[in-house]
Amino acid sequence: GLIQFPPPPSKGGIAVTTEDLECLDNGQFLNDVIIDFYLKYLLLERVLQDVADRSHVFSSFFYKQLTRRDNASEDSTSVSAQRRRHQRVKTWTRHVDIFKKDFLFVPVNQEAHWYLVVICFPGLEQCEEGSSPASLRGTGGEKPDEAQAEEEASGYKKLNGISEVTPESTSTDNQDKRTVTGMCVLSPLILSLRIETICKRPCILLMDSLKFSLHERVFKLLREYLQSEWELRRGSVREFSSEQMQGSHCKVPLQDNSSDCGLYLLQYVESFLQDPVVHFELPLCLERWFPRQQVRRKRDEIRDLVLHLYRHQRGTVGMDTSDGVS
Structure with a gap:
């Protein structure tokens, strides 16, 4: 193997070999090792500790x-299919209470195609609104200036870093839309008073870089998993229905070839972790989340990262391996 990440003495390190690097060549599909390595690297090295x-x-x-x-x-x-499925993976979460997490990322590979599922606020039973501390703000953490506050009050809504014009939101008919639809729609008045309002909505988001795929079965199986996990960890029964835990296909940047689905999955996770979604008005419209060029560079960036870690780990063998990688 070239590297192990995280390196010993950390547990659960992922070993990356020279063969694994070959799937980073243009036109190749990313394998599970590269996917798991980069996701682990993102979480341990690239995002704010709080996130x-x-x-x-x-x-x-x-x-x-x-x-x-x-x-x-x-x-x-004698055992239901739902219970059998949960039995196979119940030990995977023995060291983590997933219901205390805000976001669970599930990479899925079906028929040689990668896509991402994000389970949001699995511990919540209903939508919650409140003011966000700085660490939860979803637009880079800076306080909006007065110009932006005015802009938002006059019928713009800034959704996860993307400004959209919503002229209809200024009409009085829609002032209380959120009670009608159950969505967390914020009226311009509320926006102007509480720019940093956040809405936590229990939901399952699906991000697929091929637009024609529908994945109703995935939503169903993950709701069943959550239900069994809740019963095992919390010792009580809780229903995870499609009303309480809505499934939604997000509008995301799409691939323009047949081989980059794994790179898009990695970029979805990276963009989400670097700037977590705070307004859960479904479906999420994130078509302009990142430029395609960013994904195109990713093969070389990941290869360079692995080789950098390789040189670093080779240089620190026998020395203190606890030093962070720059």
Whole structure:
């Protein structure tokens, strides 16, 4: 192997080999090792500690294991399919209470195509609104200046760093829209008074760089997983219905070739962790989240990162390996 990340003595390090690096060549599909390595690296090295603490990234094998076919040793007569699925992965969370996390990231690979599922606020039973501390603000953490506050009050809404004109939101008919739809729609008046209002909505977001895919089964299986996990960890019954935990396909930047789906998955996670969503008005419109060029550079960036870690780890063998990687 070239590197292990995180390096010993940390547990759960992912070993990356020279063969793994070959999938970073143009036109190649990213493999699970590169996906898991980069997601772990993001969480440990690239994001604010506060955001990292509120997030949990599942291994790329998690969904595969959850949904694989029953094998001969599994009792398929007396145990429900939902329970059998949960049994296969119940040890994966023995060191983490996922219901205390705000965001759970689930990389999924189906028929050689990668896409991302983000489970938001699994511990909440309903939408919660409140003011955000600086660390939770979803537009870079800076206080909006007066010009921006005025702009938002006059019918712009800034959604996750993307300004959209919403002329209809200034009409009085829509002032109390949120009670009608159940959505956290903030009227311009509220926006002007409380620019930093956040809305926590329990939901399952799906981000797929091929636009034609529908994934209703994924939502269902993950709701069932959450229900079984809740029963096991909390010892009580809680229903995770489609009304309480809505599934939503996000509008995200799309790939323009057949091989970059894994890179888009990584970029979705990176963009989300660097600037977490705070207004959960579904579906999320994130088409302009990042430029395509950013994804194109990612193959070289990840390769360079692995080689940098390789030189660093080789240079610190026998020395104190606890030093952080720059």
